[in-house]
Amino acid sequence: MTDKIIVHGIEYLIKRTERSSLGITVERDGTVTINAPLRANLKAIERFVSSKTIWIRQKLAYKSQTNREKVRRDFVSGQGFLYLGKSYRLRLINNGTGVVDQKGISTSLRLHNGYFELLEREKERGKDHFIKWYRKQTEQQLQLRIPRYTNRIGVEVKDFRILDLGNRWASCGKKGTLNFSWRTVMAPIQVFDYILVHEMAHMIEKSHSKNFWRLVSRVISDYEEQKTWLQMHGVELNI
């Protein structure tokens, strides 16, 4: 018989067999299986798993990096591009007048009726158009969401910049300035919020101390889940 449990945001399959001790296997596809004696009780299993969380996280992160092919998206019709955790297909548009965004301003790329629409004649510069679009969305989300956390965390973000931070999501600059990667807006909104709150908490506490995580968990109680999601899927947040 198999059960499922979730501990610190990681899902485990419990396989009970005639054996005397507990063991963990991290499969190639990222499934984590606990091999347990037939009569092992759930509390004991949870305690065991809890003590191995760091090790399991490292294994999972390593697998997701090595197994996943490097993300490469082509600017052809049908290709999916991420925005706030959802994939939208690209449609190349071939018309003389071009397209306009929500504000009626003419643009080469827009998200419209569930599709990314890119002017066919601009596909060679597709990457630039997407980066520009993602930067704008990141900016809008930050403008909207920073004020929500200002009082709850008790810090004031003076300014933010949107940059290409390579494989980092965000960083905390001097004098209340945050740096954000444009890739963050590809993640689900809960993950985006976690990245934001993480950086805002750094404005109070520089290191990843107990105090720091307490601060984060006060605002985002399920932050472990978002953190794990990033470790597993972060590599996909790219074009």
Ligand SMILES: [Zn+2]
């Ligand atoms: Zn940090």
